[in-house]
Amino acid sequence: MSIFTRYILSELLRIFGLALIALTFLLTVGFGAREGLNRGMPPALIVRMSPFMLPEVLGITTPIAVLLAISQVLGRVSGTNELIAVRSAGLSPMVVVRPAIVFAYFISLLTVWSYDLAATWGRSNARRVAVEALEEIVYAKLRREKGYESEKFVIKVMALDGKRLLRPTITIQTDPNQPAMVLRAEQAELFTDVKAGTLTIVCRKPVTEIGDARITVSDTLTQTIPLETPQPSLHRQWLSMAEIPAAVDQLRRDVEQLQLYLRSAGATA
Known part of the structure; x- marks a missing residue:
């Protein structure tokens, strides 16, 4: 050199x-x-x-x-x-x-x-x-802004007493094709299950609204929200270079099966 x-x-x-x-x-x-x-x-x-x-x-x-x-x-x-x-x-x-x-x-x-x-x-x-750390994130934002928003749920509170949410209004919509569930309670607490990938909300004396339906619970209600959205297994962001050829082959097989289905559906029609 x-x-x-x-x-x-x-x-x-x-x-x-x-x-x-x-x-x-x-x-x-x-x-x-x-x-x-x-x-x-x-x-x-x-x-x-x-x-x-x-x-x-x-x-x-x-x-x-x-x-x-x-x-x-x-x-x-x-x-x-x-x-x-x-x-x-x-x-x-x-x-x-x-x-x-x-x-x-x-x-x-x-x-x-x-x-x-x-x-x-x-x-x-x-x-x-x-x-x-979701539980920590939610509580930190609720203390600061009295509200927290995500894709699947929205929480608004009047105040916090330690980990207890006072007069919370919780809107849950895990499926965009279904009406949202609205919970209004005297108190509520949040718990996360890392292994299951869920957030559990325990409400005391909640009023539940789903569409036009309204249900009042005199004791406690436990509502579980799945946190993990299944990652797209065939998306480039989740595939290593070594896994891409197998993913491409899988997509080709899926396309061939779809074409066969469409041909058979057209023939029967």
């Missing part, structure tokens, strides 16, 4: 490393942490989730850092007339460009690996941590 090639590679690595650290920190802390706080996540939970978010963040920041490094180094080489000196020495400009191409190629392999790691390890563990 020539001195000039080592010089180009060392400059690329230096600028790439600085850019990667700065961009990753900006996305993880500046945007990820802010979004987590806006969603009511306590800082401790954001710190716990950060390692699982890192592979996906690196998949975004690594190509940008490579582009910045190559643009900076090659631009400086051209601006300081080093490229002219190389050509004056009878060397091809590829002496300058080739190290950048090789550098970008190997870094691109790391980018693919980071996406693979995000699919097989990062996203699933981030979801697990979020489910484990």
